[in-house]
Amino acid sequence: MQHTVSSGNMIYNTLGKSGILVSKLSLGAWVSFDDQINLDTAYALMTRAYQLGCNLFDNAESYANGKAETMMGQAFHKGLKEGVWTREDLVLxxxxxxxTRGDRNTCNSKGCSRKHIVEGMQASLKRMELEYVDVVFCHRPDPLTPIEETVRAMNHVIDRGYAYYWGTSEWSAQEITEACRVADVNGLIRPLCEQPQYNIFHRHRVEIEYEPLYRDFGLGTTIWSPLAWGILSGKYSGKHIPEGSRLSLEKYKWLKDTAFSEREWQIEKTDQLKPLAQELGCTVAQLAIAWCVANPNVSTVITGATKVEQLEENFKAMDIVPKLTPEVMExxxxxxxxxPDYGSEMKMARRIRGLES
Structure with missing residues (x-):
């Protein structure tokens, strides 16, 4: 069960079944760091986020092929030098x-094997110029590596002091359960949290599939894509693509093609949410972020931004959370x-198990 404290306008939760506190809103480096912004902007974003109560900053070795980690590390050390924060203040x-090499990765330079986890962790720390990160995630499940090997490798990373906690990202409930059981049987540390996609359009895994994991293992969640790849920002209404936006980048042409074809219905639904957002005195983006924050099983919602003004607008979502009454959510x-229809899914599960006719 999460424990919650407040400071100013920010809420902090314990991350999963641990004592570490994370802000309900956090800042991530995906797409923006290096692909859209430079070091000065990254530092300005991290500084302003911290001033607004954010203490968690998320990254990955694959973001901009390692350059995002380098940029975040440089921004962190600049803030350290200027007295903006201390290492203890932040959850990195x-x-x-x-x-980190895209299509040029060799067969052993990726995955969740012990070899890559140890070598990859050392390389990430070198890029970020850190002795440790607070949480390291397995970014995806690895069908080639036994889960026991991954669990033992993550425990090795923790034992060496490279990280304090470990988690998973986009793992199924079955895979997370197996990881927890392996850890329990062998006296090892369980994954503390999962980083899944979660937003108004993408709900089943967080709301249905993971439900037993919150209860049985105290699983925490660090949510990515609360704006559904930017669609819930409302800026792509009428298939308009603002200059400098994520969908305008050639590197993410596949994302634009997806948004304007199979996800076109999401653009239409976003437009339909705008009148409700106006009633609440907010943007549709703030409504979407607040909606994620309101889920009690969400530890933190990872936001993204390319401008300080955009970040400030996103963080105003905390003002909207109290307005999300049951009637508004309905x-x-x-x-x-x-x-998701929880009742129908549970009934189907019971039928499959032969518990109901």
Whole structure:
């Protein structure tokens, strides 16, 4: 069970079944660091986020092929030098799996094997100029590596002082359960948290599949893509692509093609949410972020930004959370029609197990 404290306008939760506190809103480096912004902007974003109560900053070895870690590390050390924060003030995280060389990765320079986890962790720390990160995630499940090997490798990383905690990202409930059981049987440390995609359009895993994990293992969650790849920002209405936005980048052409074809319905639903957002006195992006924050099983929501003004607007979502009454949440569900049918799924599961006719 999460424990919660407040400071100013920010809420802090214990991350999973641990004593470490993380802010309900955090800042991530995906797409923006190096691909869209330079070091000065990264430092300005991290500094302003910290001033607004954010203490968790998320990264991955594969973001900009390692350059995002380098940039975040440089920004962190600049803040350290200027007295903005101390190392103890921040929760710095990264993720291992994809390597740093894109298509040029060799077969052993990615994945969740002991070899890559140890070598990848050392390389990440070198890029960030850190002695340790607070949490290291397995960025994806690795079908080639036994889960026991991954669990033991993550425990080795923790034993060596390279990280304090470990977690998973986009793992199934079955895979996380197996990792926890392996850890329990062998007296090892369980994964503390999972980093799944979660937003108004993408709900099943967090709301249904992981439900037993919150209860049985105290699993924490660090949510990515609360704005559904930017669609819930509302800026792509009418298939308009603002200059400098994520979908305008050639590197993410596949994302634009997806958004304007199979995800076109999400753009339409976002437009339908705008009147409700206006009633609440917020943008549709703030509404979407607040909606994620309101889930009690969400430890932190990872936001992204390319401008300080954008970050400040996103963080105003904390003002909207108290306005999300059951009635408002029901109105959101009626608009988007994406709420998983928990009752029907449980009934089907019982039938499969032969517990009901």
């Amino acid at each position: 995280t990264t993720k291992l799996f994809g390597g 109105r959101i569900d009626k608009v988007v029609q994406t709420k």
